[in-house]
Amino acid sequence: MKLSCTECGQERSLTDPVWRCECGGLLQVEQSLGALDGEKLRHVFDERLAERNTPYASGVWRYKELIHPELPMEGIVTKYEGNTGLYGSEPVRRFTGVRNLRLKAQSENPSGSFKDNGMTVAVSQGAWLGYERFACSSTGNTSSSLAMYAALSGKASYVFVPEEGVADGKVLQTAAYGARMIRFQGTYDDGIRFLERHAAELELYVCNSINPFRIEGQKSIVYEIAQALNWTLPEWIVLPGGALSNGSALGKGLRDMVATGLISRMPRVAIVQAEGASPFHRMIEHGLKELVPEPRPHTLASALNIGNPPSWKKAADVLQATRGVTVSVTDEEIMEAKAVIDRAGIGCEPASAASAAGLRKLVAQGIVDKDETAVCILTGHMLKDADALQRYMARAADDGGMPVSSALELGQLKECL
Numbered sequence: 001m002k003l004s005c006t007e008c009g010q011e012r013s014l015t016d017p018v019w020r021c022e023c024g025g026l027l028q029v030e031q032s033l034g035a036l037d038g039e040k041l042r043h044v045f046d047e048r049l050a051e052r053n054t055p056y057a058s059g060v061w062r063y064k065e066l067i068h069p070e071l072p073m074e075g076i077v078t079k080y081e082g083n084t085g086l087y088g089s090e091p092v093r094r095f096t097g098v099r100n101l102r103l104k105a106q107s108e109n110p111s112g113s114f115k116d117n118g119m120t121v122a123v124s125q126g127a128w129l130g131y132e133r134f135a136c137s138s139t140g141n142t143s144s145s146l147a148m149y150a151a152l153s154g155k156a157s158y159v160f161v162p163e164e165g166v167a168d169g170k171v172l173q174t175a176a177y178g179a180r181m182i183r184f185q186g187t188y189d190d191g192i193r194f195l196e197r198h199a200a201e202l203e204l205y206v207c208n209s210i211n212p213f214r215i216e217g218q219k220s221i222v223y224e225i226a227q228a229l230n231w232t233l234p235e236w237i238v239l240p241g242g243a244l245s246n247g248s249a250l251g252k253g254l255r256d257m258v259a260t261g262l263i264s265r266m267p268r269v270a271i272v273q274a275e276g277a278s279p280f281h282r283m284i285e286h287g288l289k290e291l292v293p294e295p296r297p298h299t300l301a302s303a304l305n306i307g308n309p310p311s312w313k314k315a316a317d318v319l320q321a322t323r324g325v326t327v328s329v330t331d332e333e334i335m336e337a338k339a340v341i342d343r344a345g346i347g348c349e350p351a352s353a354a355s356a357a358g359l360r361k362l363v364a365q366g367i368v369d370k371d372e373t374a375v376c377i378l379t380g381h382m383l384k385d386a387d388a389l390q391r392y393m394a395r396a397a398d399d400g401g402m403p404v405s406s407a408l409e410l411g412q413l414k415e416c417l
């Protein structure tokens with residue numbers, strides 16, 4: 001295994017704690033997959049589904065050969081993350097118009113979001129390198145996940161969280177896990193820029209998705225989908241796009257699976273951005289070669305409040321490799337999709353619902369056919385962003401979603417029920 005630059009190809013040692021090459025490109029983990037046999041891997045991964053209380057019981061480390069073969073087993077920091085549900089739902093199918101649709105509920109991870117798939121690997125790697133202080137910039141999910149794994153491994157976490165636009169529940173969750181929190185004026189993008197400049201001097205191990213080991217862990221989301229579907233994939237995988245780490249990880253995971261023969265065909269990838277924070281979609285839509293950052297990203301889906309996604313080049317490569325597409329949706333469309341997903345008994349935070357809202361739009365635009373198969377990735381738990389939920393539910397009170405006020409008196413109750 002080694003690190004290599006995604007742009008100029010320059011190689012580095014696996015133990016080098018840098019995320020960018022001198023040329024400005026992000027680094028990626030490379031391993032030679034040639035010696036791995038898909039048939040044997042399928043068998044090993046299927047057998048490990050029965051594991052309990054070993055790292056292989058994790059929905060990430062089950063695939064250790066593809067994630068981080070060189071990390072010693074005793075160095076793994078895990079909460080048995082992954083192992084999340086893949087649900088069919090008639091109401092969501094009707095809403096999107098796609099007949100064969102499933103939802104991958106990454107919200108069921110231990111800290112409540114997909115970040116755990118990557119964070120278990122980043123923190124394990126940092127601890128293996130001997131780091132004691134871990135850091136991230138975050139809109140709340142990355143910080144909660146980092147704080148949890150750092151606490152689990154007895155390390156300190158330092159999280160940089162914008163003062164505005166971050167859901168209270170995420171801030172409280174992060175603090176409760178014991179992170180030292182730096183609230184600052186600015187956006188996630190400013191926090192990342194600061195960490196890229198100063199982390200080395202502050203002896204901080206950065207666990208944002210610019211860290212290539214985060215991407216290695218997040219690949220497992222697509223491995224889990226393939227394994228649950230007996231090593232096949234749907235025609236479309238649809239996911240929300242903020243920092244674009246999910247898109248990058250998904251693409252790398254797909255490449256690995258094709259290279260090892262675990263699957264034989266790439267699905268198409270659709271990345272959905274919120275209209276107020278959609279620089280990547282705009283770039284693709286206008287056929288631009290460079291991303292023009294959005295200085296004031298603004299969406300009610302707070303996890304997507306990102307104007308300068310660090311992984312945009314990796315995500316663009318994924319679109320190229322999968323004949324992928326992008327689309328943007330309004331906050332209103334996101335909340336409408338979220339209400340359907342919540343009431344279907346699955347639930348998700350607003351950012352996650354962008355995937356279903358986006359799929360619906362792609363069907364309306366004739367890009368996805370209603371007879372094609374699709375999986376939407378739900379990135380975070382419905383209680384993650386209770387602020388947005390409260391605002392939406394207050395408006396929808398007449399729908400019977402809000403508590404009814406009544407005395408415990410039969411006559412009065414009969415009128416409310």
Ligand SMILES: N[C@@H](CCOP(=O)(O)O)C(=O)O
Nearest residue numbers: 138139140141142208209243
């Ligand atoms: N929504 C994310 C922001 C992106 O973080 P990264 O981990 O991909 O760098 C968050 O929860 O912070």
